[in-house]
Amino acid sequence: MRKTRPLLFLAIPVVAFLFVEWNGTAAQQPSAQKQLTAAKPAVPAAEEQQDGKKADNEAGDGALDRFMQQKLAASSRILEGLMTDDLKSVAVNADKLLEMSKEERWRASNDMMYLQHSTQFRNAVADLYNKADKRSIDGASLAWVNVTMSCIKCHEWVRNVVLADLEPQRK
Incomplete structure (x- = not known):
């Protein structure tokens, strides 16, 4: 039981941050969607409301949302695996x-910084996979912190640079 307490204290802020991070990213998605739908012909408001879900899916917003949910689900299962010492689940979800x-x-983005963040993420996840595969709970726990930090840094960069660069184009 003692082994999981430090992990629990680590897990709570990580899960909270991932939840806030995803919601923050999702909150910015409608602005990006406005840019995508700006070129569409005008649609009467009533028809647009009825077909709101359909329009979102046509713009790819629904697919992106599902993809984000899949990433969060895999991340949650990794965290659960660390909490329950189920390193097989950690390895499967890292994969x-x-x-x-x-x-x-x-x-x-195709920007070099984004590609660097993405490479760091892949390296961190590969390390997590290797530690879980070797049944090292401490190694996997530390690797998970590294994975989480790489996610945070990349999402921060995307919000502050990629989405910020799109903002002037929307006006």
């Missing part, structure tokens, strides 16, 4: 994150 990071929709 899922690695595979997701190779998908085209993962790439938010």
Whole structure:
């Protein structure tokens, strides 16, 4: 029981941050959607409200939301695996994150800084996978902190640089 207490104290702020981080990113998505839908022909308001979900999906917003949910689900299962000493689950979900990071929709930018953040994330997740595969709870826990920090830094950069660069184009 003693072994999991320090992890629990670490887990609570990480989960809270990931929740806030995802909601913050999702809150900014409608602005990006405005840019995508600006070129569409005008649609009567009543029809637009009825087809709101359909329009979101056409713009790819629904797919991006589902992708973010999959990332969060894998992250939650990694954290749960660390809390319950289920390192097999940690390894399986680390592998899922690695595979997701190779998908085209993962790439938010072609900028060198973004590519560096993405590479750091992949390296951190690979380290997590290796530590979990070797059944090292302490190593996997520290690797998870590194994965989380790489997520935070990348999301911060995307919010402050990529989305900020899009803002003048929207006006």
